Amino acid sequence: MNKPFDVEIERLTAPGSESIRPLLGLAQAPERGTFFLETFGCQMNDHDSEKVAGVLLARGYRQVGTPDAAGLILYNTCSIREKAAQKVFSRLGEYRAKQSEGKIIGVLGCVAQQEGEGIFERAPWVSLVCGSASYRKLPELIAQLESGNHRVTGLELDTDETFETEITRRDNPFRAYLTIIEGCDKACSYCVVPYTRGPERSRASDSILREVRQLAELGYSEVQLLGQTVNSYADPTPRKMRFAELLLAVAEVPGIRRVRFTTSHPSDFTRDIVEAMEAQPKLCEHVHLPVQSGSTKVLRAMQRTYTRDEYLGKIAMIRSARRPIAITTDIIVGFPGESEANFEQTLSLLDEVGYDSLFSFKYSPRPNTPSLKLNDVIPEEEKSRRLAVLQDKQREIQSARNKRLTGETFEVLVSGKSRRENQWSGYTSSYRLANFTSHATELLGTYVQVRVTGATPNSLVGEHVV
Numbered sequence: 276m277n278k279p280f281d282v283e284i285e286r287l288t289a290p291g292s293e294s295i296r297p298l299l300g301l302a303q304a305p306e307r308g309t310f311f312l313e314t315f316g317c318q319m320n321d322h323d324s325e326k327v328a329g330v331l332l333a334r335g336y337r338q339v340g341t342p343d344a345a346g347l348i349l350y351n352t353c354s355i356r357e358k359a360a361q362k363v364f365s366r367l368g369e370y371r372a373k374q375s376e377g378k379i380i381g382v383l384g385c386v387a388q389q390e391g392e393g394i395f396e397r398a399p400w401v402s403l404v405c406g407s408a409s410y411r412k413l414p415e416l417i418a419q420l421e422s423g424n425h426r427v428t429g430l431e432l433d434t435d436e437t438f439e440t441e442i443t444r445r446d447n448p449f450r451a452y453l454t455i456i457e458g459c460d461k462a463c464s465y466c467v468v469p470y471t472r473g474p475e476r477s478r479a480s481d482s483i484l485r486e487v488r489q490l491a492e493l494g495y496s497e498v499q500l501l502g503q504t505v506n507s508y509a510d511p512t513p514r515k516m517r518f519a520e521l522l523l524a525v526a527e528v529p530g531i532r533r534v535r536f537t538t539s540h541p542s543d544f545t546r547d548i549v550e551a552m553e554a555q556p557k558l559c560e561h562v563h564l565p566v567q568s569g570s571t572k573v574l575r576a577m578q579r580t581y582t583r584d585e586y587l588g589k590i591a592m593i594r595s596a597r598r599p600i601a602i603t604t605d606i607i608v609g610f611p612g613e614s615e616a617n618f619e620q621t622l623s624l625l626d627e628v629g630y631d632s633l634f635s636f637k638y639s640p641r642p643n644t645p646s647l648k649l650n651d652v653i654p655e656e657e658k659s660r661r662l663a664v665l666q667d668k669q670r671e672i673q674s675a676r677n678k679r680l681t682g683e684t685f686e687v688l689v690s691g692k693s694r695r696e697n698q699w700s701g702y703t704s705s706y707r708l709a710n711f712t713s714h715a716t717e718l719l720g721t722y723v724q725v726r727v728t729g730a731t732p733n734s735l736v737g738e739h740v741v
């Protein structure tokens with residue numbers, strides 16, 4: 276989805292950093308040391324880092340902005356596509372000298388899970404390796420290091436608990452992320468997530484609602500429920516709240532004005548979710564529904580559990596809603612065996628669906644995944660060509676879709692202020708980025724009406740309607 280690249284964002288202090296400590300009775304925690312946390316990856320990873328930071332802050336650590344100022348340097352990274360492991364090791368190389376200064380260096384996230392203790396061999400200056408399914412143990416692991424242990428790991432995947440913290444240090448002052456389901460039980464043949472994040476674990480509905488109430492009290496009005504397959508949510512409590520019911524319950528929490536959720540798996544996308552969105556305008560008009568390919572043959576090889584027609588059936592269901600709902604997706608090009616004709620089916624799917632935005636990727640073979648063994652590998656140059664063709668097509672589609680909105684007025688949650696005078700930005704309920712002019716003096720964090728006066732492929736341009 277679009278990032279507000281057209282404007283310079285002015286960051287506010289995130290609720291949950293300094294301000295949350297007294298609220299949680301943490302003001303007295305003795306200062307234990309300082310940590311620097313660098314994150315690379317998806318929203319889930321960003322949010323994991325927010326939780327890790329929360330856990331450390333609650334234990335009396337202070338977060339600092341540079342590795343030089345930190346006693347504890349943590350690198351949280353994702354390995355879904357990139358040659359992430361290589362990237363990690365080059366970054367760790369930069370941290371090498373820091374260990375001799377007495378600093379603790381730790382690797383978290385997917386790469387930690389994947390490479391495990393091998394990290395110690397390649398980078399002996401690292402003393403902590405911990406995958407996302409073991410973050411609950413982080414404070415304990417750090418305590419072990421501080422009491423003289425040389426190397427510690429948290430690599431168990433069979434945890435049946437979710438990573439819940441009493442405090443999460445949230446980076447975004449306007450939208451709060453909240454994980455409702457961890458791990459993944461699907462088995463897409465290209466994907467490392469089931470190996471790096473473990474099996475699916477849903478969080479208790481009452482615990483989710485408790486956190487949403489806290490967030491509302493802290494001043495957040497928008498929450499985004501997160502999960503690799505967020506709509507596969509299965510409430511572990513006797514209440515057995517369905518995902519659609521949970522969405523409605525979250526929307527009803529006083530103070531909450533917008534609810535988003537991502538990422539939805541098409542196979543688990545049921546009609547009651549659309550009905551909930553029809554009934555409750557606080558549920559944002561946006562569904563991210565990754566298709567991955569427009570070819571049933573490729574979908575089968577990907578083990579995606581639906582055909583092109585079944586996917587289109589879900590799209591028709593969403594499009595038939597009484598509210599307009601924006602649809603975005605993820606696509607992988609150059610999966611092994613993807614013929615030119617198969618790729619063209621993906622292109623025709625773009626026309627058929629009319630996505631409002633998409634993330635597109637070249638297939639990247641990942642360790643331990645079943646698709647690693649598939650023959651008929653597509654050459655890199657051909658993958659790049661397909662990606663460029665796909666992106667060009669989508670740019671045209673988006674440009675036309677956005678232009679059609681000229682003259683309409685949307686509610687925008689203002690989250691950015693440009694250095695250019697009177698220029699602001701924010702997102703519509705449909706998750707379109709809107710850059711707009713306003714002569715108001717302060718708008719950050721407020722909801723305003725914006726009339727669209729123009730559009731680019733990635734954003735709307737407009738003016739504040741007072």
Ligand code: 5AD
Nearest residue numbers: 356465466565605606636637638639
């Ligand atoms: N190669 C390319 N893209 C991938 N994704 C996941 N695994 C791979 C891979 N091995 C993409 C999918 C998924 C998104 C988060 O990343 O499109 O939806």
Ligand code: SF4
Nearest residue numbers: 459461463466468503
């Ligand atoms: Fe990976 Fe598929 Fe699970 Fe998504 S649904 S996290 S692509 S295995």
